[in-house]
Structure formats: C-alpha cells, structure tokens
Amino acid sequence: MATNARDDASNRTFDEPVSIDGGSHLEDVTSANDVVLVDFYADWCGPCQMLEPVLEQLASTTDAVIAKVDVDDHQQLAGSFGVRGVPTLVLFADGEQVEQYSGVLPEDRLRDLIEGYTE
Incomplete structure (x- = not known):
C-alpha cells in the first residue's frame, strides 16, 4: 500500500489508499485534504479484504483521499474513534468527522457519501 502523491499548493492528490502511521499522521491527512x-x-x-479493491477504485476515481488504519498496529487510535469492529469507515470533511459506519458498504453508497461532501 504505497502512496502515489502529487503535491499541490495546499492539497495532495492520492491515487491509491494512504497507510496511516499514527494519530498525528491521520490528523495531518484529514486537515490537509477536503474529504x-x-x-x-x-x-x-475477510470483509476488510473484500472492501480493499473498492477503496482502491475510489482512491483512483474520486477527489477524496482514502486512508487506511491497521487496528492491530494502532489500537489506541482505533479506540479513540470508538472502533469496536472492522471494517469501520470514518468520513472527514474539512478536517471534521462527519460520518461513521461499521461493516462493508457497497461502492455506489461510498461514492455517494464522498460526492455529498466534494460537490
């Protein structure tokens, strides 16, 4: 899960999911990007593995940044968001948490959620 980044004036465009390496990294990513x-x-x-290609597709086809947090490596960070099961998806807009879902959501639903905050 490498990042493929292009630096702009204030936002970065990521063509694939970004691996988060801690709370400050997550804060940097969410504050520097619109969605x-x-x-x-x-x-x-298993459900996380099913969701991975969907997230990769969304990363390459939407304006949103897709970030991934391994709950085994970052238990405290996951706990701070109330993550009780995986996958849990948290949507940020303008640096603020606006949505949170547990379980696998279909690509069209995720795309609609993202587009609701990018338009």
Whole structure:
C-alpha cells in the first residue's frame, strides 16, 4: 500500500489508499485534504479484504483521499474513534468527522457519501 502523491499548493492528490502511521499522521491527512475516507481494518478480516479493491477504485476515481488504519498496529487510535469492529469507515470533511459506519458498504453508497461532501 504505497502512496502515489502529487503535491499541490495546499492539497495532495492520492491515487491509491494512504497507510496511516499514527494519530498525528491521520490528523495531518484529514486537515490537509477536503474529504478523507478512513478505513479502520485488519489484515485477518475477510470483509476488510473484500472492501480493499473498492477503496482502491475510489482512491483512483474520486477527489477524496482514502486512508487506511491497521487496528492491530494502532489500537489506541482505533479506540479513540470508538472502533469496536472492522471494517469501520470514518468520513472527514474539512478536517471534521462527519460520518461513521461499521461493516462493508457497497461502492455506489461510498461514492455517494464522498460526492455529498466534494460537490
């Protein structure tokens, strides 16, 4: 999960999901970008694995940044968002948390959520 970034004046455009390496990194990403969808996941989670290609598609086809937080590596960060199960998706707009969902959502629903905050 490498990042493919292009630096602009204030925002970065990511063509694939960004791996978050801690709370300050997540704060940097959410504050520097208009819309960020954060996937709290685990490698061993079957539904998380099903969601991964959907998130990769959204990263390459929407204006939102898709970020991924491994809950096994970042238990405290996941706990601070009340993550009780994986996958949990948290949507940020203008640096503020605006939506949170547990479980797998279909691509069209995720796209509609993102577009609701990017238009």
